Every structure is written in structure tokens, then in C-alpha cells.
Amino acid sequence: MSDIPGDLKFLKSHEWARVEGDGRVTVGISDHAQGLLGDLVYVELPNVGDRVEAGNACAVVESVKAASDVYSPVTGSVVEVNESLADKPETINEDAYGDGWLFVVVAEEPDQLNDMLSPDDYAELLEDEDH
Structure with missing residues (x-):
């Protein structure tokens, strides 16, 4: 089980968000997700200035196994x-x-961040997926 930083929030689709202040939110994919995907070979990111919608795909990560929306x-x-x-x-x-x-x-x-999973809830989600 990977360590899950306590300052992050998570989506069930394995993205994480870190609130930086000034309304800025840094986004990535979880350690669990990268482990499932395997070696990543390509990343397609949104452009600076793009408007993204909560819950909508806005990036893609590709591994030797699969491509996955972010x-x-x-x-x-x-x-x-x-x-x-x-x-x-x-x-x-x-x-x-x-x-x-x-x-x-x-x-x-x-406030949309309030709908995300806490690190503990995310850990539980991962445990449930493993069973």
C-alpha cells in the first residue's frame, strides 16, 4: 500500500488535488493509479488558459499498457x-x-473540493478495490 499524503484530496478516479492557496489547486494522479498503469510513456496536458470542468477529462496519461483520462x-x-x-x-x-x-x-x-475523498477515505477505497 502506497503512502498517501495527508494534505491531499482525492477523486474516486484516482486524481489528487493539493490546495495551494489563492484559489490555486495542483492536480496529479495517485501513486496507486501510476502503479496500475505501469511505466508511463506519454502525457497529454491541458494548455495554460484552458477552462476545465470538475469531473470532466482534461488530460491523458499513457503507459505501455493503456491510456487513461485524467x-x-x-x-x-x-x-x-x-x-x-x-x-x-x-x-x-x-x-x-x-x-x-x-x-x-x-x-x-x-467548495467543489469538499466533495473529494480525504486521504483516509481514499485509503479505504483502495482497500475495497483490492478485495
Whole structure:
């Protein structure tokens, strides 16, 4: 079982969100998700300035096994993307909760984060999936 940082919120689809302040929310995929996908070979990120909708796909991560949509946890504007992933998508495999972040959104409705899972709830979800 991977360690789950206590400062994150999670979607059931395995995205994580870290509230940075100023309405900024950093988004990535969980360590569990990257483990299921295997070695990542390609990442398609939204563009800076794109508007993303909570619950809608806005990025794609591809591994040797499968391609998987990444869903935005909040509605808002993309203000930053992790450009280094274009050359080194395996960073997500190595550091899913750190250098492997995907994009930053300025949330229009920060309350949407309240609908996400806490780290403990996410851990329970993973346990249920394993059984």
C-alpha cells in the first residue's frame, strides 16, 4: 500500500488535488493509479488558459499498457502545466505526489473540493478495490 499524503484530496478516479492557496489547486494522479498503469510513456496536458470542468477529462496519461483520462477535480482555468513531463513522463511513476504533478487550476468554486475523498477515505477505497 502506497503512502498517501495527508494534505491531499482525492477523486474516486484516482486524481489528487493539493490546495495551494489563492484559489490555486495542483492536480496529479495517485501513486496507486501510476502503479496500475505501469511505466508511463506519454502525457497529454491541458494548455495554460484552458477552462476545465470538475469531473470532466482534461488530460491523458499513457503507459505501455493503456491510456487513461485524467479528470479535473474543480472547475476553473489552467494557470500552469508541468512541461517537464513531455520529455520525462516517468516522473509520475517516480514521484506521483511531488515532481509528477500534472497541472494547476485556479478554482472558480473551491467548495467543489469538499466533495473529494480525504486521504483516509481514499485509503479505504483502495482497500475495497483490492478485495
